[in-house]
Amino acid sequence: MRHHGRAALVLSVACAVGVAGCSAGSNGSSAGTVTVNPALSKLGPDHGWSQTNVTVDPNSLACSAPASNPNRGVTATSVKIGMLATATSPGGVAFGDFPTGAKVRIDAANAAGGVNGRTIDLLGTRDDAGDAGRDGAQAKALVEKDQPFAAFVQTIDGNYIDAFCSAEMPFFGWGGNSGFCGNAIGFGITGCATPKTGDPRAYDTGGALTMANALPAGTARTAALIGLDNDSARQGIITVGQGMQAGGFKIVYEESPIPISGLKDATSIVNDIMRADSGKPPAVVFFVAQFGDAVKLSGSLKAAGYKGMIVSPLYDPRVSTVPELEGTYALLGWQGGFATDVPAVAQMVADFRKYSPGTALSLTATAGYWAADMLVKALQKTGENLTVDSFLKTLNTSYTNYVPGTVPETRWPLNHVAPSPCGTLAHLTNGAWSAPGLQCGAIAKAS
Incomplete structure (x- = not known):
């Protein structure tokens, strides 16, 4: 949408x-x-x-237990990814371009053969409509009904975290709400921007x-x-x-x-x-x-x-x-x-023109694209023997996400508690x- x-x-x-x-x-x-x-x-x-x-010990963070279903959403030929976003909102604060941006990057990855022999199956967006209660309910539905391997998240509220934590659901996004902070499963492209009270500061x-x-x-x-x-x-x-x-x-x-x-x-x-x-x-x-x-x-x-x-x-x-x-x-x-003299930005612009022509390159659209890029690269590094636990181990063991000239370096697990x-x-x-x-x-x- x-x-x-x-x-x-x-x-x-x-x-x-x-x-x-x-x-x-x-x-x-x-x-x-x-x-x-x-x-x-x-x-x-x-x-x-x-x-x-x-310094951050990932085992000291919330949501660091082994997954109860480590093979969730994974087959020999595909990996299923969910989506939760404030796509619409009566208050006017919405991130409707975020799912589009994520889909553009996933479409490009699938067109290149997928990741380690697997196609990425991106599910439809669950929209919390800017309502805190609905945010939690939609997250629960995503976890229990959709059962993806991981998810993209761009919401106003962080009420999804309880459902995601119970399932050890890795998720990726901009990082602008407290759900991205103080736990071992949330990965914002610029790190944790809003630590919760009591988190390391x-x-x-x-x-x-x-x-x-x-x-x-x-x-x-x-x-x-x-x-x-x-x-x-x-x-x-x-x-x-x-x-x-x-x-x-x-x-x-x-x-x-x-x-x-x-x-x-x-x-x-x-x-x-x-x-x-x-x-x-x-x-x-x-x-x-x-x-x-x-x-x-x-x-x-x-x-x-x-x-x-x-x-x-x-x-x-x-x-x-x-x-x-x-x-x-x-x-x-x-x-x-607009910085098309940077190679990675030029590639992103080309991908949008190919897979979603006419989409404005807003912050939210590009955030979705780079969140998906972070997930794709983490899948690649984890390799063919993909489980939720192996994926999170990759990401939380001295992992760096960086797109030269475009997305600054983040370090994990450090950026679970601090922004880039x-x-x-x-x-x-x-x-x-x-x-x-x-x-x-x-x-x-x-x-």
Whole structure:
């Protein structure tokens, strides 16, 4: 199913783009300024990044028991993969392009002969419709009725994890909800972005340093963080703040005043922002908002005379001509589909044209493609003697996922508890997106 329309892309979790890890509790209170070793406070290539005092024993993670049915979904000639997604949502936050992207990569793999002699049988999408209760129910149905070997997941809520854990169901996706964190079965293409309370905590510096490097020379590193009025966005704002503080930013505003029902008037928020830094505006405004709210905030900030950087996780070729978004930035955890000078991106674009012509290369569509690519490569490495247990052993034993210039390195099991410290800052100018190459900061243990 393909989801059309601009509102499909906007997230309710800021750190789904891999801005930073979390080290605050779920009560929404900040844990104070985070610091990182100055030797690690610089950007480097999209692989080989530094990790400091962070190690993970996969046996200490949840969902690390042997599978009760290790041969589930596997035959001599096929392997069955399920799909759970927020494909539609009455609130406007949906990931309908994700299943399409995953199917494109699977179609390409099958056209090349499958994996180790097996065709990948991708099942239809179970849609939770953005409802937490339905998310859990659909996950249970997937586990008990569909009985796939593994699954792709892109949902707003993480309520699927209980059903998946009971079946030791490996799953792959973007990693923007808590289900991808603290367990041995969830694999996000940019790691774990939203650790749950009580999980091991780590943070990264990549996103903050990427934004800092885009500021004019001599500009003070000050930032305002604005979020939706829900728990995930509040935690996301804390997450972003932790990473930005680690990257040398002073946070002068950190609030979640945007109603879930939509922002009717941005005036009061903009007024607060314009004097947040001791009477003057900050250098960076980062917000997590639904599409309409993002347009209102950007337009109102510009109308108020704001000249700094406006940054969000919002990227999509379909919003390129929206006047209010002209000149804004999108912080991406992997390279966008516009970067066709990168060989892997060019191949992805060719695959979309062949197997799903007309699909916009949105973040959610490309997330599905790269999640499927991660699964395909893990299947290849595991080999012909494929079981759930052998597959998870492969992935959780010093496994690295990396697509040069396109998807940054993740390391497993480390990235079950931390995001990849990597990203790029896409800029919308003259109706077109562009971005430099991916760069990475460091992952360090949170105090």
